[in-house]
Amino acid sequence: MKKFQSLSKQEISRYQSERLKELLAHAIKNVPAYKDLDHELIRSASNPADSIQHFPILTKKYFNENSESYISNTADRSQLIANRTGGSTGEPTRFYLDRVTVEHFEAARWLGLSWSGIQIGDPSVMVWGSSIELSKNQSQIHQLKEVFLKNRTIISAYDLKEESIRKYLDQIHSFKPNYLYGYPSALALLAELMIRNNLRLRIKLNAVVTTAETLQPQQREVIETAFDCKVINEYGARDGGIIAYECPEGNMHISAKNCYLEVVDIHTKQPLGYNEKGLLLVTDLNNYSMPRIRYQLGDVVSLSDKPCGCGNHLPILGSLEGREDDVFVSRDGSYVHGNYFNQVMWNLESFSGYQLIQHTHEDVSLKLVKNVGSHDFERDEQVFRDEIMKKLGNIHLSISFVNEIPRSSSGKIRYAVREFPLVTTPTSVEKEKEFTTLNL
Numbered sequence: 001m002k003k004f005q006s007l008s009k010q011e012i013s014r015y016q017s018e019r020l021k022e023l024l025a026h027a028i029k030n031v032p033a034y035k036d037l038d039h040e041l042i043r044s045a046s047n048p049a050d051s052i053q054h055f056p057i058l059t060k061k062y063f064n065e066n067s068e069s070y071i072s073n074t075a076d077r078s079q080l081i082a083n084r085t086g087g088s089t090g091e092p093t094r095f096y097l098d099r100v101t102v103e104h105f106e107a108a109r110w111l112g113l114s115w116s117g118i119q120i121g122d123p124s125v126m127v128w129g130s131s132i133e134l135s136k137n138q139s140q141i142h143q144l145k146e147v148f149l150k151n152r153t154i155i156s157a158y159d160l161k162e163e164s165i166r167k168y169l170d171q172i173h174s175f176k177p178n179y180l181y182g183y184p185s186a187l188a189l190l191a192e193l194m195i196r197n198n199l200r201l202r203i204k205l206n207a208v209v210t211t212a213e214t215l216q217p218q219q220r221e222v223i224e225t226a227f228d229c230k231v232i233n234e235y236g237a238r239d240g241g242i243i244a245y246e247c248p249e250g251n252m253h254i255s256a257k258n259c260y261l262e263v264v265d266i267h268t269k270q271p272l273g274y275n276e277k278g279l280l281l282v283t284d285l286n287n288y289s290m291p292r293i294r295y296q297l298g299d300v301v302s303l304s305d306k307p308c309g310c311g312n313h314l315p316i317l318g319s320l321e322g323r324e325d326d327v328f329v330s331r332d333g334s335y336v337h338g339n340y341f342n343q344v345m346w347n348l349e350s351f352s353g354y355q356l357i358q359h360t361h362e363d364v365s366l367k368l369v370k371n372v373g374s375h376d377f378e379r380d381e382q383v384f385r386d387e388i389m390k391k392l393g394n395i396h397l398s399i400s401f402v403n404e405i406p407r408s409s410s411g412k413i414r415y416a417v418r419e420f421p422l423v424t425t426p427t428s429v430e431k432e433k434e435f436t437t438l439n440l
């Protein structure tokens with residue numbers, strides 16, 4: 001991995017092309033879901049980047065319904081490693097990985113951490129709430145494994161309160177971690193509680209690493225202030241591996257040795273150029289046991305061709321907008337990412353949290369958490385209302401005040417929620433139909 005990141009841009013792209021060529025040929029020859037694409041064999045050998053665009057986009061829904069057909073005939077079933085997503089939105093996805101793929105995921109994480117001076121096996125404290133971890137966590141064996149094999153201890157993201165803050169800081173002090181790792185919402189809350197109670201860590205951390213939710217600039221700021229170190233963002237998914245890691249220059253470097261990324265238009269599903277935001281499609285270059293080609297992970301991003309000053313040649317993401325499920329649809333049919341409203345909200349002093357839910361095209365509700373001590377609630381509420389109406393058009397907006405925004409069953413906080421599917425265009429309907437026919 002370390003050797004790979006110092007290759008030239010051309011060498012990295014040549015490597016990706018070679019691996020893609022092998023993977024596409026393997027999938028067509030050995031994976032039932034792809035066997036009807038045998039007419040792509042010749043093109044995939046001469047121009048894999050072009051050929052892959054003739055493979056259908058793989059949605060989570062389609063994959064969940066047909067997952068068995070994605071297992072390669074060459075896979076040793078006794079060696080497959082079962083995994084699933086937490087399912088914070090909708091159905092969990094169940095899939096298999098092999099040992100080679102899992103180790104590449106881990107290697108990509110350690111490579112990313114190494115940019116901040118963190119070494120393999122360094123102690124960490126994890127602020128976590130995923131139901132998968134928590135259910136395992138109940139067994140003492142899991143706790144012991146965490147401490148003795150992974151050198152980390154876990155603080156529950158569900159339990160961060162004013163009363164428990166000193167207990168958690170004691171836990172951190174006695175474990176002496178090099179870094180903290182967890183959800184940005186939970187780490188930001190921990191940071192806010194520390195600042196409010198005038199508490200500081202007595203140990204120096206290398207970094208606070210955030211993952212699993214979209215990191216907001218304000219969360220970064222409060223975490224960096226409270227812990228007096230840099231925040232490093234990890235972009236990964238259980239069903240996608242470590243996709244990108246932030247370097248000390250603040251750029252998200254793509255794990256180009258592990259995955260091939262494409263970005264397509266939300267509406268037309270056509271490939272987009274650099275710096276154009278769209279749906280991310282991930283092709284894992286190592287998983288030959290259960291290949292998923294052009295897997296639609298559910299995030300909105302853009303790619304960049306900008307070089308980074310940190311000396312690392314891995315390509316970078318232009319932007320990481322967040323989840324596709326956080327995209328709202330305005331009355332005129334245009335898309336507005338939930339991040340827009342984050343910026344609005346964080347500039348208003350009266351509120352410390354919010355959740356915007358689009359139930360239908362016309363029906364939207366906003367939950368607000370009041371900031372104690374502010375006096376401009378009415379004015380700020382009007383500003384927020386105006387921004388929402390300006391972006392989403394003439395909708396019906398109901399506003400309510402709550403004490404806190406509840407965490408989902410996986411422990412994550414969602415600020416933006418759309419409760420209906422994005423409009424399906426004729427192009428993608430046709431493609432889905434085509435794909436269904438191919439696999440019958």
Ligand SMILES: [Zn+2]
Pocket residue numbers: 247248249250251253308309310311312
């Ligand atoms: Zn960099």
